[in-house]
Amino acid sequence: MSDILQIGASGVLNYGKAIDVIGENVSNASTTGYARRDVSLIEAPNGGSGILGLNQVSGNGVTTQSVTRAWDGFAATHVRNTASDAGEASAVSRWMSSAETALNSGDTGTDSELTSFFTSLTTLASNPTNATQQAASISALNDSAKAISYSASNLKNVSDGIKDEADGSVSVINSDLKTLAKVNAAIIRTPSGTDSAAGLADQRDQLLDDLSSKIGINADIASNGTVKITLSGTSNGQTLLSSTAAGQMAGSFTASMDSSGKLTIGVKDALNSNNNRDMSNSAGGSLSGLVTVASTVADERSSLNSAASDFVTQVNAWNSQGTTPSGAAGGDLLAITDGDATTIATTTSDGSKIASANSSSPNGNLQNVSSALRGSNGIEANYATLVSNNAQATSSAATNATNTKNLYNTAAKTRDSLSGVDLSTEAAQLLRYQQAYNASAKILQTAQTTMQAILELF
Incomplete structure (x- = not known):
């Protein structure tokens, strides 16, 4: 009777x-990082001997051998690798797009303002003493300087934004490493094949992702x-x-950016605190992408600084070669501080300071504008090259981001097909275990009824 x-x-x-495990699977079907649990049931160990101890009793019920996660390590590794590539490409694409916006190109952008300035000088050449047109030309030069300064400031803001994201990423990475160290320690203390062990494995893999x-x-x-x-x-x-040691963790990541916008990520080794180095040569992840795009934007800022400095030099040199309508020698029209494009500005708002004349004619210096300021080394050409190079890099980055994201999505879908929860399958399993549970309850009920009948015999 006790066997029954x-x-x-x-x-x-x-x-x-x-049944509880199936319920957990169903309730977590949409939970990120959750891997399906499978219950392994086996026949319970022999529980004793039969009458007079002559025969071993078999069929002693059922016991739970383990609760395991449906998990494929190779699929998970592939997801992590593709996530790393996608994270790197996404960071580059996002910030290259921001740099493209910062350059302020287009019908009302910096390049348009520059063209308007040169157009105004062409108009002024037809009547170099016209005060209204002189004012329009100096105003157009001022608008051009402001536009260049605006673009330069926007590019600096992009660099600052990259640094802010790097700081945030470093903070999250360091936090994840600390948490993973604690998870390692907890895994060591937790018996394998249990619900708790499966939960810790979920947490570990989600942190790795x-x-x-x-x-x-x-x-x-x-x-x-x-x-x-x-x-x-x-x-x-x-x-x-x-x-190898519970709770041991890497030294923290750090992020720093120099005045040019170059980003450096420092890494301290977990096992050797003296092994500090930058992450410039590491591969993958959004942090690596930020290092790459920060360098690109820094180069663009440098190019814009050079173009702005050249523009100042060229305009001032051109104006110094002529004379104003009053006969005075042309002076500086633009200024820049330490080659920083954000500081470019006009030195005067007086259009009569434009040196329109030269020794040959009242508009002779204005007629030299194209050769002096609009050649292959002029501001328009330099800015167009900067915008074009950025556009090509942005387009390439966007394509790469799309491709790597697709690869990641495919890898994640494959992993989830192996470890995810299929509600139809869970429903079938639930029905099977419910029937087994009801049958077991019937056995208990039958045993109780039989025991009661036996007791009533006495």
């Missing part, structure tokens, strides 16, 4: 647990479930997290 009770009780207990979108990593998961992380793309496989 054992069989029924074990069925109610373990099939009930299986988050990390891989920001930095390129190699994740080595040990047989006990702990993870060792090294930085990809580095010659010595710099350790970010060690699984």
Whole structure:
């Protein structure tokens, strides 16, 4: 009789647990990072012997062997790798697009203002003493200087935005590494094959996914479930997290940017605090993308500074070669401080300061504008080259971002097909376990009725 009770009780207990696991799967079907749980049920160990101990009793009910996660390590690694590539490409594309906006090109942009300035000088050449047209020309020059300064300021804002994102990413990365160190320690203390172990593995893999979108990593998961992380793309496989000692963590990442806009990411090794170095040669992740795009934007800022400085030099040199309508020598019309395009400005609002004449005619200097200011080294050509190069880089970055995102989505879909929750399958499993649970309950009910009938005999 006790064997019957054992069989029924074990069925109610373990099939009930299986039903709970299915319920957990269903409730977390849409939860990010959740891997489907599978229950492994086996026949319970032999519970004793039969009459007079002559025969071993088999069929002692059911027991839960383990609760496992439906997980494919190769698929998960592929997702992390593609997430790293997608994160890097996305960062480059986003900020290149911001730089394109900052350059303020188009019908009302910087290049348009420059063209308007030169057009006004052409108009002034037809009547060099016209005060209205003189005022229009100096105003157009002022608008051009403001437009250049505006573009330069916007590009600096892009650099600042890249630095802000890098700081935020570094903060998240350091936090994830600290949390992963705690998860490693918890995994060591948690029995494998349990709900708790599966939950910790979910947390570990979700943190790895988050990390891989920001930095390129190699994740080595040990047989006990702990993870060792090294930085990809580095010659010595710099350790970010060690699984050899519970709770050991990499030294923190740091982000710094110089005055030109170049971004440097410092990394401290988990096992050697003296192994500090920059991440310039590492591969993958949005942080690596930020390093790349910061360098590109810094180069664009440098090019704009050079173009603005050349424009100041060329305009002032051109004006100095002529004389004003009053006969005075032409002076400086523009100024710039330390070659910084954000500081470019006109030195006067008086249009009569424009040196329109030369020794040959009252508009002779104005007639030399094209050769002096609009050649292949002029501001229009330099700015057009800057805008064109940025547009090409932005287009290429957008294409790369789209392609890598598609690869990531495909990899994630493949992983999720292996580890995700299919509600139809879960419904079928639920029906099977409910029937087994009801059968076990019937066994208990039958045992109770039989026991009661036996007791009534006495």
